[in-house]
Amino acid sequence: MSYAKVFYAVLAGVFVTLSLAPFHVWPLALLATALLFHVTSKAGAKQAFFYCFLFSLALFISGASWVYVSIHEFGYIAMPLAILLTLLFCVCLALINALAWLPFTLFCGAQPGVKDNESSHAIVLFAATGLFSEWLRGWIFSGFPWLYLGYSQTGGPLAGWAPIGGVYIASLLVYLTGAVLTSLFHVRLKGLRSRAKRPLLLAAVLTACCWVVGPLLLAIEWVKPQQSSKNVSLVQANISQHDKWRPEMLANTLALYNEMSAEEWPQSDLVVWPEAAVPREYHASANFFSRMHTLAASYSSTLVTGVPFRGATDSNSPVSNAAGAQAPGSEQGTAQVHNSVVALGNGQGVYHKQKLVPFGEYIPLESMLGPVMQMITLPLSSMGRGDKNQPALQVQDWHTLPLVCYEIVYPALAAKAARQSDFLLTLSNDAWFGRSIGPLQHLQMAQMRALENGRDLVRSTGSGVSAIIDHKGKTKTASEMFRAETLRGEIVSRQGQTPWTAGGYWLIPLLNLLLLGAIVAGRLRAQKRNE
Numbered sequence: 001m002s003y004a005k006v007f008y009a010v011l012a013g014v015f016v017t018l019s020l021a022p023f024h025v026w027p028l029a030l031l032a033t034a035l036l037f038h039v040t041s042k043a044g045a046k047q048a049f050f051y052c053f054l055f056s057l058a059l060f061i062s063g064a065s066w067v068y069v070s071i072h073e074f075g076y077i078a079m080p081l082a083i084l085l086t087l088l089f090c091v092c093l094a095l096i097n098a099l100a101w102l103p104f105t106l107f108c109g110a111q112p113g114v115k116d117n118e119s120s121h122a123i124v125l126f127a128a129t130g131l132f133s134e135w136l137r138g139w140i141f142s143g144f145p146w147l148y149l150g151y152s153q154t155g156g157p158l159a160g161w162a163p164i165g166g167v168y169i170a171s172l173l174v175y176l177t178g179a180v181l182t183s184l185f186h187v188r189l190k191g192l193r194s195r196a197k198r199p200l201l202l203a204a205v206l207t208a209c210c211w212v213v214g215p216l217l218l219a220i221e222w223v224k225p226q227q228s229s230k231n232v233s234l235v236q237a238n239i240s241q242h243d244k245w246r247p248e249m250l251a252n253t254l255a256l257y258n259e260m261s262a263e264e265w266p267q268s269d270l271v272v273w274p275e276a277a278v279p280r281e282y283h284a285s286a287n288f289f290s291r292m293h294t295l296a297a298s299y300s301s302t303l304v305t306g307v308p309f310r311g312a313t314d315s316n317s318p319v320s321n322a323a324g325a326q327a328p329g330s331e332q333g334t335a336q337v338h339n340s341v342v343a344l345g346n347g348q349g350v351y352h353k354q355k356l357v358p359f360g361e362y363i364p365l366e367s368m369l370g371p372v373m374q375m376i377t378l379p380l381s382s383m384g385r386g387d388k389n390q391p392a393l394q395v396q397d398w399h400t401l402p403l404v405c406y407e408i409v410y411p412a413l414a415a416k417a418a419r420q421s422d423f424l425l426t427l428s429n430d431a432w433f434g435r436s437i438g439p440l441q442h443l444q445m446a447q448m449r450a451l452e453n454g455r456d457l458v459r460s461t462g463s464g465v466s467a468i469i470d471h472k473g474k475t476k477t478a479s480e481m482f483r484a485e486t487l488r489g490e491i492v493s494r495q496g497q498t499p500w501t502a503g504g505y506w507l508i509p510l511l512n513l514l515l516l517g518a519i520v521a522g523r524l525r526a527q528k529r530n531e
Helices: 003-019 027-040 045-063 067-072 079-100 102-107 120-137 149-153 159-187 195-218 247-261 282-298 318-323 366-375 405-409 411-418 438-453 499-530
Strands: 224-236 270-272 302-310 337-345 350-352 393-395 398-400 424-428 457-461 467-469 475-478 485-495
Touching: 003 027, 003 045, 003 149, 027 045, 027 120, 027 149, 027 159, 045 079, 045 102, 067 079, 079 120, 102 120, 120 149, 120 159, 120 195, 120 499, 149 159, 149 438, 159 195, 159 411, 159 438, 159 499, 224 247, 224 457, 247 282, 270 457, 282 302, 282 337, 302 393, 302 424, 337 393, 405 411, 405 424, 405 438, 411 424, 411 438, 411 499, 424 438, 438 457, 438 467, 438 475, 438 499, 467 485, 475 485
Parallel strands: 224 270, 270 302, 424 457
Antiparallel strands: 224 485, 302 337, 337 350, 393 398, 457 467, 467 475
């Protein structure tokens, strides 16, 4: 085993993190994939698997270390144990990711009878397996669709491909480019005219064309703006996470949101408070919400806010439920509490979050770790999951199906929401992750969702970064982190669907199967011919 290759594999994982927010050095994504292809393409199957594991471990330790903050600072776990749990989390993710690379490590390692690992077959298999690893990571065990290579292209030359194939197609092209660059470096250009290297030259030309076409695709207007627009106000109260859930702070919290919103009602069609802005169950705060409903309605404005919600909903208007005193099933306190979003005033509806964040709303491996995990006492660590099919919220004459916090990182879920929405709306509380890189990574993924679906996106957070993003993924206005402020802006309703919104997500696993199947079959045939 080469120590240099071990170093390169680790460096590749770190480079991926540096290519993403908040660093935004997107060329490092190309260097990362080039290094990974270099260390794996000529290694044996076992060594290639090990290099992929090291790459993945370095990626998650450098890019997802913010999990430590929620465990230590808000789970009140001692530092050594919090570090151990974070490492365990990263090791599990790295192992899953390395296993997803098996199609490449098994069939493109240096095996008897398999020659010319810089061939176009190896390049395509590398890119297809990289794409497969990201798709699998976003699906298995409820998914962790974080740190995708394609996010490096949110503001890069390949951004124009996102409305067609989502972040996944951008990832595929980055993997493909890295492998092509490494292969060109290996042959040092002198053999490109030989027949054996013609497929490599063709792959290089096609890859270059994808980079040239990317900016041209970005200029295409896949969706049409409507005549109507709305003024939006995002209230960012910046309440300390340590104080937010203290019962004695509830009155101050409600008063602060009320005060910060007072000037917004006359000038805003929509006022948005962030995820769990009201830190008490909806039905326990019925009088407060009734007053806010009346206030917003008096200005023909809509208030959308996050709030814990116990039980099911039997009406499209949560205000009518609140007037009924208790939520269905809450009499004995047995109903699950949901992380929810409600619309009040000149709007109506309630939405329950479907995708829950690890260590924030549920504890991964809780059944395996047993009593140790019971020491974690996060306020929202046992939330219920919402139904997969929920109606959109009504915001005056518009509709939007909100995405709560972690849900915005799921490309398919956002596409499903976009099909029911005039604009995308996401509410988040990134204070769980402190002053880490997590909140800015989260913002970048929201930008990609706007770009993929051709929708303006409104992002309301408790402590930043709140933002209004246009349909091309560009941030129009954004708040500062850990500062109380109100963000104002204008959004436009857009109709129509990008190819991705219309169903492009299902092409990704199909493309994976076709590419992997064709290349693996070809490699097996080549081995048999050489035996």
